[in-house]
Amino acid sequence: MKRYDCIIIGSGLGGLQCAYILARSGRKVCVLEQGEQIGGALQTFRRGKSVFDTGFHYVGGLDHGQPLNKLFDYFDLLDLPWHRLDDNCFDEIIIDGKSYKYAMGYDNFAKVISSYFPHHSEKLHIYTEFLKEVNENIFTSLQREDSSELYESKLFTCSAYDYLNELFDGDPEIINVLSGASLKFEADIKTLPLYVFAQINSSYISSSWRLKGGGMKIALKLAESVKLMGGEIITNAEVTEIAEGDKGVEYVKVNTGEKYYADNFISDIHPAATLSLINESRYIRKIYRKRITSLENSFGMFTANIRLKKDMLKYRNNNIYIYSNIPVWQINDSLERNEINGVLISYSLDDSDNGFASAIDILTPVRCNDFESWKESKVMRRGADYETYKREMADMMIDFVGRYMPELKTCVDKVYTSTPLTYRDYTSTYMGSAYGIKKDCNNLMQTMLTPRTPIPNLFMTGQNLNLHGILGVSMTSVVTCKSMGIDINLK
Numbered sequence: 001m002k003r004y005d006c007i008i009i010g011s012g013l014g015g016l017q018c019a020y021i022l023a024r025s026g027r028k029v030c031v032l033e034q035g036e037q038i039g040g041a042l043q044t045f046r047r048g049k050s051v052f053d054t055g056f057h058y059v060g061g062l063d064h065g066q067p068l069n070k071l072f073d074y075f076d077l078l079d080l081p082w083h084r085l086d087d088n089c090f091d092e093i094i095i096d097g098k099s100y101k102y103a104m105g106y107d108n109f110a111k112v113i114s115s116y117f118p119h120h121s122e123k124l125h126i127y128t129e130f131l132k133e134v135n136e137n138i139f140t141s142l143q144r145e146d147s148s149e150l151y152e153s154k155l156f157t158c159s160a161y162d163y164l165n166e167l168f169d170g171d172p173e174i175i176n177v178l179s180g181a182s183l184k185f186e187a188d189i190k191t192l193p194l195y196v197f198a199q200i201n202s203s204y205i206s207s208s209w210r211l212k213g214g215g216m217k218i219a220l221k222l223a224e225s226v227k228l229m230g231g232e233i234i235t236n237a238e239v240t241e242i243a244e245g246d247k248g249v250e251y252v253k254v255n256t257g258e259k260y261y262a263d264n265f266i267s268d269i270h271p272a273a274t275l276s277l278i279n280e281s282r283y284i285r286k287i288y289r290k291r292i293t294s295l296e297n298s299f300g301m302f303t304a305n306i307r308l309k310k311d312m313l314k315y316r317n318n319n320i321y322i323y324s325n326i327p328v329w330q331i332n333d334s335l336e337r338n339e340i341n342g343v344l345i346s347y348s349l350d351d352s353d354n355g356f357a358s359a360i361d362i363l364t365p366v367r368c369n370d371f372e373s374w375k376e377s378k379v380m381r382r383g384a385d386y387e388t389y390k391r392e393m394a395d396m397m398i399d400f401v402g403r404y405m406p407e408l409k410t411c412v413d414k415v416y417t418s419t420p421l422t423y424r425d426y427t428s429t430y431m432g433s434a435y436g437i438k439k440d441c442n443n444l445m446q447t448m449l450t451p452r453t454p455i456p457n458l459f460m461t462g463q464n465l466n467l468h469g470i471l472g473v474s475m476t477s478v479v480t481c482k483s484m485g486i487d488i489n490l491k
C-alpha cells in the first residue's frame with residue numbers, strides 16, 4: 001500500500017507549486033497527473049522547429065521586489081530565461097484602427113496614456129496609484145484568515161466597469177483604452193470584480209516578461225525541484241475516485257485501479273470535476289454540490305498558432321491587442337454572432353535572436369457552448385464540418401489582423417488551430433473554459449472559493465479559487481498550503 005503525507009490531484013501550475021511547498025517543508029508528497037505530460041495549461045507543443053505555447057504567453061510583476069518575483073524566488077524559478085518586454089510599449093492596443101501604447105512602470109504608463117488624453121491626466125495618476133496599491137496589498141488580502149472583511153471591501157464588491165466609468169466620467173474612449181488588455185480575463189460589464197481587473201492589469205504594468213522556450217519550462221523546473229526534494233510525480237494516472245473513510249478522504253483511486261493513501265489531499269482540478277470524483281460522502285451536502293456545479297465558467301479561446309516563413313516578419317518585443325469598432329466591454333456579447341472583434345497577438349521568443357519571429361499566436365475568445373455539437377468527439381476525429389469551421393476561423397483571424405498588419409499574410413507558412421475542445425482534450429482545461437470559474441462581484445462569496453472543502457482533509461488549489469493566471473495561481477498555492485498549517489516565508 002502506498003501512503004503519503006499529501007496526494008495532489010493534477011500537475012498544473014497549482015498542483016506542482018503545492019507539491020514544491022510541501023516537499024520543501026519535509027512532507028512526503030505525490031502528484032497524480034492524468035495526462036502523458038505534466039503542466040496542464042503550461043504545456044507547449046512542437047511543430048517542426050517551432051515551439052508553441054497553449055495557455056501561457058507572458059507574466060507580470062517579475063521585477064525585483066514585485067509579487068511574482070518574491071513567489072518565483074521561493075519556487076526557485078527566477079533562473080529561467082525570462083525576457084523583459086519593451087519598457088516603452090509592452091502592449092500595443094489598437095482600437096478601431098487607432099494605436100495606443102502601454103508603457104511599463106506606473107508613472108510611465110500614466111504619462112504615455114495622458115499624452116492621448118491630456119484632460120484626464122490627473123485621474124490617470126489616481127488610477128495608477130490605485131493599481132500600485134492593489135499590487136502591493138492583494139496578496140495580504142487573499143491570505144486573510146477572516147474573509148468577511150474581504151467580501152465587504154470595494155475592491156471585491158465593485159464591478160471593474162463601474163469603477164472605470166465613475167473615475168473617468170463615463171468617457172468611452174479612455175475606458176476602452178484602459179481595458180485594452182482585457183482578453184486576459186472575461187470583461188463582463190456586470191460581473192467582473194474590480195480586484196481581478198486591477199490585479200491583472202497592475203502586475204503587467206509593473207513589469208512584463210516572456211519566457212524563452214515557453215511555459216513548459218516552469219512546469220519542468222518545478223517538477224525537477226519536487227523530485228530532488230523526494231516528491232513523486234506520476235503521469236498517466238487519472239484519478240477516478242476520491243474515497244472517504246471515517247475521518248475524511250482515505251485514498252484516491254486511479255485508472256489502473258491502484259489506490260493512493262495519504263493524510264491530506266489537494267485537488268488542482270476544477271472544483272466541479274473534484275466533486276464528480278466523490279460518490280458517497282457524509283461531508284458534502286447536495287446543496288454544496290449544486291452550488292459548485294452550477295457556477296459559470298469563463299469563455300474559451302480559439303487560437304491560431306502560426307509558423308512564419310523564415311526571416312520575414314520582424315520580432316516585436318510586445319503583445320498587440322486589436323479590436324474592431326465594438327467597445328471592449330461588449331466583446332462578450334459579440335461572441336454569439338461568431339464574428340471576430342478582438343484578438344491578442346503574441347510573438348514566440350526562440351533562440352535565433354536574429355530580429356525575426358519564427359512563430360506567432362493569435363487568440364480570440366469563443367463561447368464553449370458553440371462546440372456542443374462536437375463535444376462527444378475525439379481528437380482528430382471530429383468530422384469535416386469541424387475542420388471547415390477551424391479553417392474559416394483561422395482565415396477570418398488572419399484577415400482581421402491583416403487589416404492592421406498587412407505584412408502578416410505573406411509571412412504565413414503554416415497555421416495550426418485549437419478550439420476549447422482541443423484545450424479540453426490536450427491540457428484538460430475544464431469544459432474548454434480558458435480561465436475557469438467566473439468571479440462575480442455581486443456574488444463574491446459564492447464565486448471566490450476558499451481552499452477548504454467540507455471534507456476536513458481535502459483542499460483545493462489552482463485558478464478556479466481566487467484568481468487565474470500565473471500570478472493568481474502562484475498566490476493561491478501559498479494560500480492553500482498555509483490553510484493546511486504550513487509555514488511559508490517569502491522574502
Ligand SMILES: Cc1cc2nc3c(=O)[nH]c(=O)nc-3n(C[C@H](O)[C@H](O)[C@H](O)COP(=O)(O)OP(=O)(O)OC[C@H]3O[C@@H](n4cnc5c(N)ncnc54)[C@H](O)[C@@H]3O)c2cc1C
Nearest residue numbers: 010012013014034040041055057058239428462463469470
Ligand atoms: C489560452 C490561454 C492563454 C493563457 N495565457 C496566460 C498568460 O499569458 N499569462 C498567464 O499568467 N496566464 C495565462 N493563462 C492562464 C494560466 O495558464 C492558468 O491560469 C494556469 O496555468 C492554470 O493552472 P492550474 O494549476 O489552475 O490548472 P491546470 O493547468 O488546468 O492543471 C490541471 C491539471 O490537472 C490534471 N487533471 C485533470 N483531471 C485530472 C484527474 N482526474 N486526475 C489527475 N489529473 C487530472 C490536468 O491534466 C492538468 O494537468 C492562459 C490560459 C489559457 C487557456
